[in-house]
Amino acid sequence: MSGSTESGAAAASEGVQVVRLGEADGARYELDEEALRRVLLRPGVQELPAVVVSVAGAYRGGKSFILDFFLRYLTAPLSSQLSGEWLGKEDEQLKGFHWRGGAERDTTGIHLWSEPIVTTLANGEKVAVLLMDTQGTFDSESTIGQNSTVFALSTLISSVQIYNLHANIKEDDLQNLQLFTEYGKLVCEAEGKAFQTLLFLVRDWMFHYEHAYGFVGGAELLSKRLESKPNQNAELREVREHINSSFEQIKCFLTPHPGLTVADKNFAGCIRDLTQDFRSALLQLVPALFDPDHLTPKLVNGERVRMQDLFDYFQQYVGIFNSGEVPEAVTIFRATADACLMAAARAARGVYAAHMGAATGGACSHTARALQAAHSGARAAAAHAYSQKRKLGSQEDADTKLEDLLKELDGGLSKYILENEAKVRETMSRAKKTYDAAVSS
Ligand code: GDP
Ligand code: MG
Numbered sequence: 001m002s003g004s005t006e007s008g009a010a011a012a013s014e015g016v017q018v019v020r021l022g023e024a025d026g027a028r029y030e031l032d033e034e035a036l037r038r039v040l041l042r043p044g045v046q047e048l049p050a051v052v053v054s055v056a057g058a059y060r061g062g063k064s065f066i067l068d069f070f071l072r073y074l075t076a077p078l079s080s081q082l083s084g085e086w087l088g089k090e091d092e093q094l095k096g097f098h099w100r101g102g103a104e105r106d107t108t109g110i111h112l113w114s115e116p117i118v119t120t121l122a123n124g125e126k127v128a129v130l131l132m133d134t135q136g137t138f139d140s141e142s143t144i145g146q147n148s149t150v151f152a153l154s155t156l157i158s159s160v161q162i163y164n165l166h167a168n169i170k171e172d173d174l175q176n177l178q179l180f181t182e183y184g185k186l187v188c189e190a191e192g193k194a195f196q197t198l199l200f201l202v203r204d205w206m207f208h209y210e211h212a213y214g215f216v217g218g219a220e221l222l223s224k225r226l227e228s229k230p231n232q233n234a235e236l237r238e239v240r241e242h243i244n245s246s247f248e249q250i251k252c253f254l255t256p257h258p259g260l261t262v263a264d265k266n267f268a269g270c271i272r273d274l275t276q277d278f279r280s281a282l283l284q285l286v287p288a289l290f291d292p293d294h295l296t297p298k299l300v301n302g303e304r305v306r307m308q309d310l311f312d313y314f315q316q317y318v319g320i321f322n323s324g325e326v327p328e329a330v331t332i333f334r335a336t337a338d339a340c341l342m343a344a345a346r347a348a349r350g351v352y353a354a355h356m357g358a359a360t361g362g363a364c365s366h367t368a369r370a371l372q373a374a375h376s377g378a379r380a381a382a383a384h385a386y387s388q389k390r391k392l393g394s395q396e397d398a399d400t401k402l403e404d405l406l407k408e409l410d411g412g413l414s415k416y417i418l419e420n421e422a423k424v425r426e427t428m429s430r431a432k433k434t435y436d437a438a439v440s441s
Pocket of ligand 1: 062204258
């Protein structure tokens, strides 16, 4: 089954870099807050639960290339999603995120597709799909710190992390997951697991007579690789033992080589140049990824993360990865808990504003007492909304955040008082004009 999409990738849509290597110090990452806001705070999208699909892995592994097929699928009409026509015309160039065959790499960092795609879950709920392209992980030119940063950031922020691998799942590839299994152990007391979906996407799989292309062969390979064996290095054994408690779902998909023409200088991504096996793999993989029954919204502690809330997660995570060393799991946990509190406070602020809007909106002025009563009611509703949200971390932090929020709302009452006074003056001046007109006639 396919999801129905409601927004096409307009001509102006593009990959937008939101995380980049800082200029001052080559090892530090910078968040482009303006660019991030433009993507996350789009009208009609900012309030929706986010499904964040990231592709991460080595440079020149075909990450951007496959993301462009995701885009094709997501922006195709339902009929062509169902018929398979979404794959494109034989001679249609592949566009979207920048992919290339050259020897130089694209800018290190994280790119988002500028237009999140609104789609519908099987239960009818609307969600926004955010596609995330990463660059800089495990490149030969990057330092260890840089390698793990982009991979870690994208794993922490996404709800579907596609770990793009060449030819096989190797021990090193599993080693890179160590930080997340440690973090996962910390989170496992909370509601749900730390992460949602991890998909090992093995490209150029050569042993299809041993394990067939697709999800079935992938599952076989994965279970072999995750099997614990005696004499294994302790860290890797930990990863193998805990990976299932960190991710709600772990899958593996094996893709064939796309065909020798992909190495050609003039290859433009047209499907006429792709082997039948590779096309079949795309036709199996992509619709399964975005199947409304399996789309995974981003959850933190069991709470949906809305598009606008992702901003805090980006900010928190980039912050901790900029502190020099690779952060420890407990630092990530605190950063997540902080962003989670910010999201709860933002939702509560929205409740307050909605209540005040309903009580004081319109042209009529209100008495000071009525205004105070509206504020008290709205404040209580906001506090209730805040208390209903599941939060990570200590109760003390949650209480402090609530106190700060209530102080902020109390402080904001003066804005409503000023607006009300303006309405009173307006009413009086109108009344005076009416009176003057009546007297002079
Ligand atoms: P990225 O750096 O991981 O984003 O890689 P790109 O998407 O820019 O692709 C790099 C090169 O790999 C391009 O020339 C693609 O045509 C080619 N390519 C795409 N998919 C595959 C694949 O599955 N296998 C192989 N061998 N090459 C691929
Ligand atoms: Mg790329």
